[in-house]
Structure formats: structure tokens, C-alpha cells
Amino acid sequence: MTNFSGRTALIAPQRSGDPNKQHRSLATANCRCSVSPQRMMPIFGMLCLVTFTFTPWLPTVTAFSTACSISISRHYAEKDITVTRRSPFRLSMSPMDGDTNDDGTDDFSTMMASLHSRFKEIQDKETKIPLVVLDSMLPRQVLRVQVRNELMMDLVRDCLQREHPFFGMLGMARLRSGQQIHxxxxxxxxxxxxxxxFQQNDGGQGEKEGGMKLALRAGRRFQIEGEIENAGGGWTEARVTFLDSEQEERTEIENGKDPTVVARAISRARELTSPNMNMPNNLSLVDRWIELAKENERQEG
Incomplete structure (x- = not known):
């Protein structure tokens, strides 16, 4: 069996007067090979059995070569011919020999570490956001505030510089004991x-002293996962899970098939809308909430 290398193989029989010098050539796009068997029967053509065998490879960034094996069996000859071609299509997951750097590491490991670091950075960007405790907001609500806090202004500038003008907004809750929690x-x-x-004070000292006016529009709701951490800029951040309103509604509808769940929801609704003796003027919780919202609103309406 004789090995040949090339890209596109074409086998063409050629006749001669002497059967012992019967000549058959193999023409390829990139190379030219020939086979001269010692003993060959005089015929006008060849009966060939062509088998293509492709070896699948997983992608990588270090080696590029795909192996394709073409086996041509001549039933009338003493030996078989195997043609193997290589073309730049294989992506190997293992480093090639000789790719080791001076420090003992190889290019493959370095590249994979870089990709892992980049993937973690993108994942953190999507799930870890800065947090600001200011007010409870609803999706699509717009809040306009004037900020003089230097840390808050640094956070705004950092978001704009990273071309990602988003951060998380949290409200406060007061427990019956009087303690306030996030x-x-x-x-x-x-x-x-x-x-x-950006505003300047009367002395014209710059934007930090004068503060800034912000308009914030609420979007996706989220749930904090894990602990709240301190970021490098001084503000806090946490990993969050964004909530799917449609999925929550489907879950509520599915759970609503349970009569006890429906009865519990009706009972809670009555508690919120009925007069409450613990509220001033026996207002209901809903009416009291509206009253407090109007008293503490930052702008009319």
C-alpha cells in the first residue's frame, strides 16, 4: 500500500504498448504522484472502491488541521493504494508538541485561562450590579433626584465611563420593632x-461640590443572591437574579387552582383594604400607604 498526500485526487489510467510498463497517474490540486505497478493487466479503466473517512474534532485555538483518509482498493492489483490528504479544517483541543513557553506554560493553557477570565468577567457584568439604597420603585417608573453625595456621583460617572448606565435600586422596610432593614x-x-x-455651586468649584440632577428609569426586577460586597469604588454590589414577571404570573395561576391559596389571597386583600385600628384615623393599610407616599414625594404627581 502506497501513501499519497494532496487535496483533490483524480486517477486517470494511461495505456502503453507494454503491459508491464502500464502507467497510471494520480493528479491532485497541490501535488502530483504516480504509481507504476510491476505487473498490471491491460485494461481500459479501473474499478475503484473509494472510501471517505472524516475524523471529527472539537474546536480550539491552537491547532488547525483536519484529517481525511481516502482508500482506493484495486481488485486486480497486488497492493492497495491509500491516499491521505490534510486540509486546514481540524480544530484540536490539545496543545501541539513544542508549544511550551520559557516559563513552563503552553499557549493552550494561557489561552484557556484568558478565555475563562473573560467569561467570568462577562458573567459578573450580567449578574453582579452596584446597589444604591434610595427608594422603592416599580418597573417603568421614572425618579428625578438631585444628588450631592460624592460616592453616588462617583458611581454615576463610573457607570457612564463603562458605557453601562445601570445600577440596582433598593428600598427600606421598617419592622414592628422599629428597626429598618434593606x-x-x-x-x-x-x-x-x-x-x-451637572451643577456648580456659587463658587464654581466644580461638579462634585455642586452635585448633579439625575433621572432614573426603573426596569427589570431582581432578587439579591448571597451576600452584599464592597466594590472597589467604595459602593456596594451583589449578585442578583432577574425575575421573570410572566413566569411568576404563570406560577400564581397554577397555584391558584388550589382553593386554600385563593382563600388566603382574598383574606389578605381584605386586611389591606379594611379599616385598621393601628393606623391614624383608622385608615386602611392601602390608604395609609397612599397618604405617606404623597407626604414624602420628591415631586408633585
Whole structure:
């Protein structure tokens, strides 16, 4: 069996007067090979059995070569011919020999470590967001505030510099004991660049002293997962899971088939809308909430 290398193989029989010098040539796109068998019967053509065998490979970034084996069996000859071609299509997952750097590491390991670091960075960007405790907001609600806190302004500038003008907004809850705690659910707010305005004080010392006017639009709701951490800029951040409203509604509908769940929801609704003796003027919880919202609103309406 004789091995040949090439890209596109074409076998063409050629006749001669002497059967012992019967000559058959193999023409390829990239190379030219020939076979001269010692003993060959005089015929006008060849009966060939062609078998293509492709070896699948997983992608990588270090080696590029695909193996394709073509076996041509001549039933009238003493030996078989095997043609093997290599073309730049294989992606191997293992480093090739000789790819080791001076420090003992190879290019493959370095590249995989870089890809892993980049993947973790993208994952953190999607699931870990800065947090600000300011007010409870609902999706699509717009909140306009004037900020003089230097840390808050640094956070806004950092978000704009990274071209990712989003951060998390949380509200506060007061327990019956009087203790205030941060809510674990909030909304992702977007900094509306068109309404961003830096101000200067009377002395003209710059934007930090004068503050800034912000317009924040609430978007996706999220649930905090794990612990809240301190970021490098001084603010806090946490890994969050964004909530799917449609999925929650489907879950509520499915759970609503249970009569006890429906009865519990009706009972809670009555508690919220009925007069409450613990509220001023026996207001219901809903009416009291509306009253407090109007008293503490930052702008009318």
C-alpha cells in the first residue's frame, strides 16, 4: 500500500504498448504522484472502491488541521493504494508538541485561562450590579433626584465611563420593632443621559461640590443572591437574579387552582383594604400607604 498526500485526487489510467510498463497517474490540486505497478493487466479503466473517512474534532485555538483518509482498493492489483490528504479544517483541543513557553506554560493553557477570565468577567457584568439604597420603585417608573453625595456621583460617572448606565435600586422596610432593614428585592434603574445635568455651586468649584440632577428609569426586577460586597469604588454590589414577571404570573395561576391559596389571597386583600385600628384615623393599610407616599414625594404627581 502506497501513501499519497494532496487535496483533490483524480486517477486517470494511461495505456502503453507494454503491459508491464502500464502507467497510471494520480493528479491532485497541490501535488502530483504516480504509481507504476510491476505487473498490471491491460485494461481500459479501473474499478475503484473509494472510501471517505472524516475524523471529527472539537474546536480550539491552537491547532488547525483536519484529517481525511481516502482508500482506493484495486481488485486486480497486488497492493492497495491509500491516499491521505490534510486540509486546514481540524480544530484540536490539545496543545501541539513544542508549544511550551520559557516559563513552563503552553499557549493552550494561557489561552484557556484568558478565555475563562473573560467569561467570568462577562458573567459578573450580567449578574453582579452596584446597589444604591434610595427608594422603592416599580418597573417603568421614572425618579428625578438631585444628588450631592460624592460616592453616588462617583458611581454615576463610573457607570457612564463603562458605557453601562445601570445600577440596582433598593428600598427600606421598617419592622414592628422599629428597626429598618434593606429590602432584598429591587429594580435595575437606567441613568437617562439626556436628562443628566451637572451643577456648580456659587463658587464654581466644580461638579462634585455642586452635585448633579439625575433621572432614573426603573426596569427589570431582581432578587439579591448571597451576600452584599464592597466594590472597589467604595459602593456596594451583589449578585442578583432577574425575575421573570410572566413566569411568576404563570406560577400564581397554577397555584391558584388550589382553593386554600385563593382563600388566603382574598383574606389578605381584605386586611389591606379594611379599616385598621393601628393606623391614624383608622385608615386602611392601602390608604395609609397612599397618604405617606404623597407626604414624602420628591415631586408633585
Amino acid at each position: 429590602l432584598t428585592q429591587g429594580v435595575e434603574v437606567e441613568i437617562l443621559k439626556d436628562e443628566l445635568e
